[in-house]
Amino acid sequence: MRHPQLKIALVEKENRFAYHQSGNNSGVIHAGIYYKPGSLKAKLCVKGLDMTYKYADKKGIKYIKSGKLIVATHRHEVPRLLELYERGLKNGVRDIKLMDSKELKEVEPYCNGVQALWSPHTGIISWGEVTQYYVKDFKACGGTTYLNFEVSKFAEAQEADYPVMIIDNKGNAIQSKYVLTCCGLHSDTVAVLTGCPEEPKIIPFRGEYLYLRPSKSNIVKANIYPVPDPRFPFLGVHVTPRIDGRIILGPNAILAFSKEGYRWGDVNFNELKEIIGFSGFRKLAMQYAGFGLKEMARSVIVPLQVKQIQRFVQHITTADVEKGPAGVRAQAMAKDGTLVEDFVFDSNPGSGAIGSRVLHCRNAPSPGATSSLAIAEMIADKMKTEFNL
Numbered sequence: 001m002r003h004p005q006l007k008i009a010l011v012e013k014e015n016r017f018a019y020h021q022s023g024n025n026s027g028v029i030h031a032g033i034y035y036k037p038g039s040l041k042a043k044l045c046v047k048g049l050d051m052t053y054k055y056a057d058k059k060g061i062k063y064i065k066s067g068k069l070i071v072a073t074h075r076h077e078v079p080r081l082l083e084l085y086e087r088g089l090k091n092g093v094r095d096i097k098l099m100d101s102k103e104l105k106e107v108e109p110y111c112n113g114v115q116a117l118w119s120p121h122t123g124i125i126s127w128g129e130v131t132q133y134y135v136k137d138f139k140a141c142g143g144t145t146y147l148n149f150e151v152s153k154f155a156e157a158q159e160a161d162y163p164v165m166i167i168d169n170k171g172n173a174i175q176s177k178y179v180l181t182c183c184g185l186h187s188d189t190v191a192v193l194t195g196c197p198e199e200p201k202i203i204p205f206r207g208e209y210l211y212l213r214p215s216k217s218n219i220v221k222a223n224i225y226p227v228p229d230p231r232f233p234f235l236g237v238h239v240t241p242r243i244d245g246r247i248i249l250g251p252n253a254i255l256a257f258s259k260e261g262y263r264w265g266d267v268n269f270n271e272l273k274e275i276i277g278f279s280g281f282r283k284l285a286m287q288y289a290g291f292g293l294k295e296m297a298r299s300v301i302v303p304l305q306v307k308q309i310q311r312f313v314q315h316i317t318t319a320d321v322e323k324g325p326a327g328v329r330a331q332a333m334a335k336d337g338t339l340v341e342d343f344v345f346d347s348n349p350g351s352g353a354i355g356s357r358v359l360h361c362r363n364a365p366s367p368g369a370t371s372s373l374a375i376a377e378m379i380a381d382k383m384k385t386e387f388n389l
Helices: 040-059 075-091 101-107 127-140 184-192 214-219 269-277 279-287 289-300 302-310 349-355 372-387
Strands: 009-011 068-072 097-100 115-119 123-125 144-146 151-156 164-168 173-176 179-181 201-212 223-226 238-241 247-250 321-333 344-346 358-363
Touching (some): 040 123, 068 101, 075 115, 097 101, 123 127, 127 144, 151 349, 184 358, 247 302, 358 372
Antiparallel strands (some): 068 115, 097 115, 223 238, 238 247
């Protein structure tokens, strides 16, 4: 919209948009509590929340400001809860407040805890639906979309005005002046095609959810999260209402044996070999071996996952749940085994005509959806500067 004179094409490897992470997530509009103050995640999430609600209102997309509780179930968790509260204030998250157990019961009568952090502006939405509206707007502005176009390589074209050739796995080609990639689970693979380093490496983690049976759906209204355990790199199993009226419990976090491994049987041996061969993953696996084994057990033994939920909603039993959806998270990882927490952008201007004209978004995990409109603004600014648009 800033550059109506440009011809812009959107290339997608699947037969529809939002096939992977954008359409397989918890559907939460995050407020920005968890993220390190000053980080891109913190800034863009807080900004993106407001932009999301305004966009949804403009387009008539259904959402619910369900709110979010982060619940301390034991006294030893309270100091970490207070740290999250202070972090939220530093990030500019609006109207968050601490609650005692009595106030907690007033918001969620079936929830148990000694103290909680309440975020009233956290909401729920269908990010898959939002994506479809993004595509409609893109086309309305004159954009062109290409589905079933799986990029396999980049090549230098002879035509000076459009020197970058994008080639798919069937040999079809599109010529372009500049390229922006945001390839999620395959972002590292695509970045390497233009001469960028292999790291950060994308490690796929599958998150499996349970559905709460409709007969029990009345006992939860808000998003309910535990206080994160600082020993582990994930937020923990939580309760999330969905825009379709269902309630999901989860997710766990287990290594997927394929970058698109939504089930145990989805195995890509080449990708699995590459994951295991990455030194960063081996270091992470050794450090969190116990955690990983427990997560795998919870995947197979449903009562173990339910037990995690019962810490703060005791009324939910194994009989109240059934198998739900799954998603695969693209987790960027450094060579030393640490998880890359913030958004990462990369280019390789020293690699000739191709590298100097391609910008890669290499890490955009949660809250990437909430931040999407704010990220788009930032990328537009970045491309204007880097490519002199």
